Each structure stands twice: as C-alpha cells, then as structure tokens.
Amino acid sequence: MDLEKITLGLKQEGYIADDNTAMVLQYSLLLNKPLLIEGPAGAGKTELAKAWSQFLGRELIRLQCYEGIDESKALYEWDYQKQLLFIQTKEPGTKEWSDTSETIYTDEFLLRRPLLKAITNEKPAVLLIDEIDKSDEEFESFLLEILSDWQISIPEIGTIPAVSIPSVLLTSNSTRNISQALRRRCLYLHLDYPNEQRELEILKINFPQLQEKLGKQAVTLVRKLRLEKLKKHPSISEVIDWVNILEQLGVEELLQETVASTITVLFKYQDDCKLVLEKVNQKDWFNGILHS
Incomplete structure (x- = not known):
C-alpha cells in the first residue's frame, strides 16, 4: 500500500494527513507494530485512528484509558454471576472442585474486554488505546505481552494466542512520560496542530461552500x-464547530464583535475567554491578524 493511496484514502474519510503521518502509518502496517502518537490535546490523534479504521475497512475497538484502569477493564474478566448461577444449578453429585473449575473457567464465562477482543477477532481490527498517559506504569506492563508476542496469558486457562493481529494506535497527550519498555515496542509519531494550509483544507472538507476569505x-x-499562554488551546474539532456557527450566522468576514460573541465555542475557561477578548478588542492587534 503506497503513500499516495493512504493519503487519498484518509482524505476521503475526512482526515487530511501529511506525508510523514501517512509514511509512519504505512510502516506500522507493514511491520505489524503498534504506533504511539503523541501531541497536544485536540490535535486530531483520535480522529486519525477513526479515519484509519474506516480507510482499512476494519472494526475500530477503542480502549479509553483513565487513572486506575486495570486488566479487568482492559484485558478480560470472568462473569462471576453467571459462574455462580451455573454452580448453583449443577448436579449435586459433583463435589470435587477440580470438576467445577474445569467447567466454569471456559470461554463461555469469559468476558472479553477491548485488548482480548482485538486479538481474538476473526478479522483484523484497529485497536485504539486512547490517552495511555492517563493510566499508570503498572497498567503499561499489561500491554507488553500483547504488543510484542500478540498473546494474553490467563492463569485459569493458559495462553490465548492472537487469531488476527490488529493495527494498534496508542495516543498520548504527554501528561506523563511513557515507559521505555512500551516505547521500544512501538513506532512513533508526533502529531501537532496543523499548519494554516492543512487546517484550511480540513475546514474545506467539512464546509465545501466555505468562503475563502472567511476560512483564511x-x-x-x-x-x-x-501561541498565547492559555489553559486549553482550541482543538481542531472546536475550530470546526466555530466555523459551523459562523457559516450558519451568514458571516462572510470576521469582525471584532463577531469573534467576541462566539468566542465560547473555541475556549472553555473563563480566564482564557478574558485573555482572548482583551486581544481581540485591541484594534491594531485584530487588524494585524486579519491582514497578515
């Protein structure tokens, strides 16, 4: 699969990828290696995974990480209620624990969480491990066996090898350092906010009738x-929402009043809104932006 096909395919799915992004995705697919994607929140990391799964025609299996996530939420869990019901309804003549354990620790009682589901799918999937930096290092150790050997060890039944190898994308907002052991098992991509030309292309895909002047x-x-020191910079999705509002309001050219009245679509903290409004209300600063 060449770079041009990947770039065009992602564009058809609504994602504008630069050459480096397309190249790393190609390498990840060729090597069957996970791809660690780092970058600021809202730079399009999760959207890239969604577009990648659509382009490949694969199911997207998503594991959302959070503080305290463990293997029962990510790998597998036993259906204890179903096991208990089975034990209560089994024939009273069977009393040996070995007989019972062989019966209740089977696939019938196994709840497959995202990681196990991804490697036991009959068809290869796209596995998105989102915001891995929100988990702890102990959780990362759960991932090492699966991402290097494509298998999961379950004490009660043994090792489950992969039926298919998923395309794995891990995202991180860099709120903490990812362990070296995990990094070694991954290819790497840094995804920043797009440059002006690429962001304008993204807007044009979402709004084909967008006025050139307003878009720029x-x-x-x-x-x-x-570039300002803000608590949260506007994400690509928030920019899309903002331009959507501008279009629906019939705006053809940005004015100070228009930006001031719609600023809460872009910024979600009061301090950020105040700082931005101060900038926008400076006529020289605002005019300098629009005519730069």
Whole structure:
C-alpha cells in the first residue's frame, strides 16, 4: 500500500494527513507494530485512528484509558454471576472442585474486554488505546505481552494466542512520560496542530461552500491564539464547530464583535475567554491578524 493511496484514502474519510503521518502509518502496517502518537490535546490523534479504521475497512475497538484502569477493564474478566448461577444449578453429585473449575473457567464465562477482543477477532481490527498517559506504569506492563508476542496469558486457562493481529494506535497527550519498555515496542509519531494550509483544507472538507476569505481569517486567528499562554488551546474539532456557527450566522468576514460573541465555542475557561477578548478588542492587534 503506497503513500499516495493512504493519503487519498484518509482524505476521503475526512482526515487530511501529511506525508510523514501517512509514511509512519504505512510502516506500522507493514511491520505489524503498534504506533504511539503523541501531541497536544485536540490535535486530531483520535480522529486519525477513526479515519484509519474506516480507510482499512476494519472494526475500530477503542480502549479509553483513565487513572486506575486495570486488566479487568482492559484485558478480560470472568462473569462471576453467571459462574455462580451455573454452580448453583449443577448436579449435586459433583463435589470435587477440580470438576467445577474445569467447567466454569471456559470461554463461555469469559468476558472479553477491548485488548482480548482485538486479538481474538476473526478479522483484523484497529485497536485504539486512547490517552495511555492517563493510566499508570503498572497498567503499561499489561500491554507488553500483547504488543510484542500478540498473546494474553490467563492463569485459569493458559495462553490465548492472537487469531488476527490488529493495527494498534496508542495516543498520548504527554501528561506523563511513557515507559521505555512500551516505547521500544512501538513506532512513533508526533502529531501537532496543523499548519494554516492543512487546517484550511480540513475546514474545506467539512464546509465545501466555505468562503475563502472567511476560512483564511478563521485559521489565521486561531493559529495566532494558539501561541498565547492559555489553559486549553482550541482543538481542531472546536475550530470546526466555530466555523459551523459562523457559516450558519451568514458571516462572510470576521469582525471584532463577531469573534467576541462566539468566542465560547473555541475556549472553555473563563480566564482564557478574558485573555482572548482583551486581544481581540485591541484594534491594531485584530487588524494585524486579519491582514497578515
């Protein structure tokens, strides 16, 4: 699968990928290696995984990480209620625990969480391990066997090898360092906010009738504001929402009043809104942005 096919395929799914992104995705597929994607929140990491699964025609299996996540939520869990019901209804003549354990620790009682489901799918899937940096290092150790040997060890029944090998994408907002052991098992991609040309292309895909002037002004303003010291910079999805509002309001050109009245679509903290409004209300600063 060549780079041009990947780039065009992702574009058809609504994702504008640069050459480096397409190249690393190609390598990940060729080597059957996981891809660790780092970058700021809202840069399009999760959207890339969604577009990648659509382009490949594969099921997307998503594991959302959080503080305290463990193997029961990520790998597998036994259906204890079903096991208990089975024990209560079995024939009273069977009293040996060995007889019971051989019966209740079977596939029938195994709840497959995202990681186990991904490697036991009959057809290869795309496995998204989202925001891995929100988990702890102990959780990362659960991933090592699966990402290097494509198998999972379950004490009660043994090792379950992969039926198919998924395309694995791990995302991180870099809120903590990812362990070296996990990094060694992955290819690497840093995904930043897009440049002006690429962000304008993203807007045009979502809004085919977008006025060229409005699109350029919106992208220029957003990119300038991302350089400010804010609690949260506007994500690509928030920029899309903002431009959607501007289009529905019939805006053809950005004015100070328009930006001021719609700023909460882009920024979600009061301090950020105040700082941005101060900038926007400076006529020289605002005009300098629009005519840069």
